[in-house]
Amino acid sequence: MxxxxxxxxxxxxxxxxxxxxxxxxxxxxxxxxxxxxxxxxTEHDRQIELYTKIKAIETECDNxxxxxFETINDSFxxxxxxxxxxxxxxxxxxxxxxxxxxxxxxxxxHPREIPNKAMHMAEIILEGAKAMEVACGELKxxxxxxxxxxxxxxxxxxxxxxxxxxxxxxxxELFETENDPKELIKxxxxxxxxxxxxxxxxxxxKTLRTIIVKYA
Amino acid sequence: MxxxxxxxxxxxxxxxxxxxxxxxxxxxxxxxxxxxxxxxxTEHDRQIELYTKIKAIETECDNxxxxxFETINDSFxxxxxxxxxxxxxxxxxxxxxxxxxxxxxxxxxHPREIPNKAMHMAEIILEGAKAMEVACGELKxxxxxxxxxxxxxxxxxxxxxxxxxxxxxxxxELFETENDPKELIKxxxxxxxxxxxxxxxxxxxKTLRTIIVKYA
Amino acid sequence: MxxxxxxxxxxxxxxxxxxxxxxxxxxxxxxxxxxxxxxxxTEHDRQIELYTKIKAIETECDNxxxxxFETINDSFxxxxxxxxxxxxxxxxxxxxxxxxxxxxxxxxxHPREIPNKAMHMAEIILEGAKAMEVACGELKxxxxxxxxxxxxxxxxxxxxxxxxxxxxxxxxELFETENDPKELIKxxxxxxxxxxxxxxxxxxxKTLRTIIVKYA
Numbered sequence: 001m002x003x004x005x006x007x008x009x010x011x012x013x014x015x016x017x018x019x020x021x022x023x024x025x026x027x028x029x030x031x032x033x034x035x036x037x038x039x040x041x042t043e044h045d046r047q048i049e050l051y052t053k054i055k056a057i058e059t060e061c062d063n064x065x066x067x068x069f070e071t072i073n074d075s076f077x078x079x080x081x082x083x084x085x086x087x088x089x090x091x092x093x094x095x096x097x098x099x100x101x102x103x104x105x106x107x108x109x110h111p112r113e114i115p116n117k118a119m120h121m122a123e124i125i126l127e128g129a130k131a132m133e134v135a136c137g138e139l140k141x142x143x144x145x146x147x148x149x150x151x152x153x154x155x156x157x158x159x160x161x162x163x164x165x166x167x168x169x170x171x172x173e174l175f176e177t178e179n180d181p182k183e184l185i186k187x188x189x190x191x192x193x194x195x196x197x198x199x200x201x202x203x204x205x206k207t208l209r210t211i212i213v214k215y216a
Numbered sequence: 217m218x219x220x221x222x223x224x225x226x227x228x229x230x231x232x233x234x235x236x237x238x239x240x241x242x243x244x245x246x247x248x249x250x251x252x253x254x255x256x257x258t259e260h261d262r263q264i265e266l267y268t269k270i271k272a273i274e275t276e277c278d279n280x281x282x283x284x285f286e287t288i289n290d291s292f293x294x295x296x297x298x299x300x301x302x303x304x305x306x307x308x309x310x311x312x313x314x315x316x317x318x319x320x321x322x323x324x325x326h327p328r329e330i331p332n333k334a335m336h337m338a339e340i341i342l343e344g345a346k347a348m349e350v351a352c353g354e355l356k357x358x359x360x361x362x363x364x365x366x367x368x369x370x371x372x373x374x375x376x377x378x379x380x381x382x383x384x385x386x387x388x389e390l391f392e393t394e395n396d397p398k399e400l401i402k403x404x405x406x407x408x409x410x411x412x413x414x415x416x417x418x419x420x421x422k423t424l425r426t427i428i429v430k431y432a
Numbered sequence: 433m434x435x436x437x438x439x440x441x442x443x444x445x446x447x448x449x450x451x452x453x454x455x456x457x458x459x460x461x462x463x464x465x466x467x468x469x470x471x472x473x474t475e476h477d478r479q480i481e482l483y484t485k486i487k488a489i490e491t492e493c494d495n496x497x498x499x500x501f502e503t504i505n506d507s508f509x510x511x512x513x514x515x516x517x518x519x520x521x522x523x524x525x526x527x528x529x530x531x532x533x534x535x536x537x538x539x540x541x542h543p544r545e546i547p548n549k550a551m552h553m554a555e556i557i558l559e560g561a562k563a564m565e566v567a568c569g570e571l572k573x574x575x576x577x578x579x580x581x582x583x584x585x586x587x588x589x590x591x592x593x594x595x596x597x598x599x600x601x602x603x604x605e606l607f608e609t610e611n612d613p614k615e616l617i618k619x620x621x622x623x624x625x626x627x628x629x630x631x632x633x634x635x636x637x638k639t640l641r642t643i644i645v646k647y648a
Contacts, residue, residue, distance in 0.1 A: 069642075069645075108600055109603070109604070110604075110607075168324055175398055181397035181398065184397075185617070186607065188401075210285070388541070388542075391618065397614065397617075400613075400617070429502065429505050
């Protein structure tokens with residue numbers, strides 16, 4: 001054990017824990033950004049390359065979550081309720097899982113074409129990831145100064161509704177225009193998976209709001 | 217602050233909290249009732265009108281749930297464990313969400329025809345909503361006199377099984393008789409969504425039973 | 433009350449509770465084994481016979497879970513946190529539910545043929561059930577000697593990844609080769625349901641790991 005790590009074990013727990021949330025959120029932003037690139041790429045080899053990178057970030061987030069859980073378990077005191085801390089990173093992990101799943105399905109199903117609305121959805125996911133990142137930067141101070149964090153929660157809520165509308169209109173149109181049942185099934189599932197990502201991002205906002213209310 | 221609301225802040229917490237559950241359940245009964253009307257209507261404009269009303273009730277339930285969560289957070293003591301109180305209204309909200317989702321899909325997908333069994337399913341949902349309403353009227357006294365509440369739990373359990381059977385037989389038949397894959401996908405998803413509503417209503421029953429056992 | 437049951441009420445709680453988990457896991461092994469038989473059978477009457485047996489085991493597990501919940505509620509002290517104890521049997525019950533659901537869908541949808549990869553998936557589920565059974569035999573001692581339990585957690589994790597890969601490759605191929613949309617929908621849903629069972633088995637492993645970390 002280096003001297004540095006010896007001393008760091010005396011640091012208040014929030015100094016160890018909260019930056020891990022920020023780090024996780026930052027990785028999800030990178031993942032969401034790669035995903036927008038994947039959705040706008042038509043070249044299959046490049047798509048596979050991008051998916052491989054997204055998959056690596058998803059694995060990284062899984063490792064961060066294990067690290068967060070262990071830190072929480074090792075702590076006598078946590079910045080907020082353990083349950084809420086678990087929930088918060090679990091929700092963020094779900095967002096990354098759905099980004100990864102959407103990417104995987106795009107690769108595996110290899111639909112004839114990626115609909116325009118998929119790009120709109122990918123941008124909503126990216127905006128949500130950025131809101132999560134900003135909010136995670138506020139974790140330490142949001143009980144006293146909740147304005148910025150609450151703004152992100154409102155944004156996540158609005159983005160979910162936007163995602164819902166995009167998806168609903170998309171599926172309505174898909175049933176009207178797509179006559180190849182296989183393509184319909186592929187595309188519908190991929191878009192549904194993306195919509196789920198926006199839904200989980202809103203969960204992150206809800207959990208944040210719960211924490212803010214409790215510790216106000 | 218009116219004198220009335222000033223005094224009401226001294227009222228025992230259950231006098232404030234439990235009626236909100238009852239109110240939520242009553243709104244879901246109205247929503248479920250509108251849904252049976254929607255399912256039995258063939259005129260598309262009228263369907264849209266009914267869906268708009270259902271959507272408004274779903275939003276109302278979302279607001280009631282926010283109110284319940286805030287009241288729980290503001291309370292030093294709650295009638296039962298906070299976790300169970302959260303669970304109970306979360307479960308009820310899920311029922312309303314699935315009713316709303318089923319209605320939305322009916323409007324968006326606009327299937328060629330609504331199968332007879334959808335009406336059966338809608339009636340099961342309505343009966344479940346009524347059982348939830350009766351049970352929520354018992355919340356204050358069910359720890360001492362659980363008979364009526366337990367009867368509703370049993371009813372919710374039976375309704376879920378009935379819903380399961382209706383759905384299973386329906387899908388079996390659908391695969392045998394529906395040769396238009398788009399219609400098959402539409403109708404299957406709408407019915408699945410309704411079946412999910414009966415499933416969540418049974419969750420409400422399970423949560424109630426847990427509460428009754430704990431506080432007997 | 434027999435003398436035996438009178439005395440048994442004084443036994444330490446873990447002596448009553450933990451064997452119920454073992455029993456549940458053992459029943460799931462039997463269920464998973466019957467399911468492999470169902471998947472490898474082409475004769476429909478025999479399939480129905482096997483499904484009936486699987487359904488009976490699912491009901492049995494539901495009863496064991498009610499029994500476990502009541503025992504937990506009646507106990508002043510539990511071997512580990514109540515929440516973790518609930519989670520653990522809830523996760524196991526989910527595995528059995530998905531085995532049962534997969535079996536039910538095989539019977540109801542009656543696909544033209546059962547793909548070879550379904551047998552691979554059924555074997556993964558069976559191996560997972562066996563790992564759960566071994567792990568449940570370690571519940572009493574795993575806080576001191578976690579090696580065997582942790583090995584099962586690792587196995588459940590690996591099996592989920594194997595299940596994921598089998599499913600992903602299967603669906604990719606299915607979209608490429610199956611041109612009857614109804615058959616595609618049937619088979620995809622059945623395989624997805626099996627994949628979900630391996631997913632839930634990994635949840636069991638995760639919960640076990642959480643318990644081991646907490647009580648180490």
